[in-house]
Amino acid sequence: MSSRSISIEEAIEQLRLIESQIKQLQSAATEAELRLAQLSSVESALSRLEKGSSDVLIPLDSNATVIVAGTVKPLDKVIVHAGLNVFVEVDLGRALNIVREERASVSKLLDTYSRELAKLTQYYNALQSAIQQALASSMQQGYGRR
Numbered sequence: 001m002s003s004r005s006i007s008i009e010e011a012i013e014q015l016r017l018i019e020s021q022i023k024q025l026q027s028a029a030t031e032a033e034l035r036l037a038q039l040s041s042v043e044s045a046l047s048r049l050e051k052g053s054s055d056v057l058i059p060l061d062s063n064a065t066v067i068v069a070g071t072v073k074p075l076d077k078v079i080v081h082a083g084l085n086v087f088v089e090v091d092l093g094r095a096l097n098i099v100r101e102e103r104a105s106v107s108k109l110l111d112t113y114s115r116e117l118a119k120l121t122q123y124y125n126a127l128q129s130a131i132q133q134a135l136a137s138s139m140q141q142g143y144g145r146r
Contacts, residue, residue, distance in 0.1 A: 008138070011131050018124045025117045032110040039103040046096055050075050 006014070049056070052074040060066040078095040082088045090098070 008131060008134055011127060011134070015124065015127050015131065018120055018127065022117065022120050022124060025113055025120065029110060029113040029117065032106050032113060035106050036103060036110065039099055039106065043096060043099045043103070046075070046078065046092065046099065050092060 049072050052072050054071045056070050056072050057067045058070045060068060075092045077089050077091055079087050079089050080095050080098055
């Protein structure tokens, strides 16, 4: 396969595209990290509440702007989201397994994002360096002609 040279303008455009991909991957990685933190919190809460608790605070919205005090009976069954707005009742052990499996899946996805991000960043830096060298060379040749 022959290597084809590209113009500086094409290289700069490619650099912009890679930068956009890097930003998208960083955003996806941040979302995965947040999901991992949520899953860890859920697992911890399920484990702590297994025997019940007479002293819990229950948020009524996702931002916890309204919280009520409550009591949790010992957990035999919990309701988990199964996807597509379907919820199922499962025993506590199964719920913990579901959370752990999702956490492992999200962790693997985050690892994939991190590896891809490292590759793209390395390529971005190499391309940026090549562009800078080409521009410097072009400027030197321009001065040499005078």
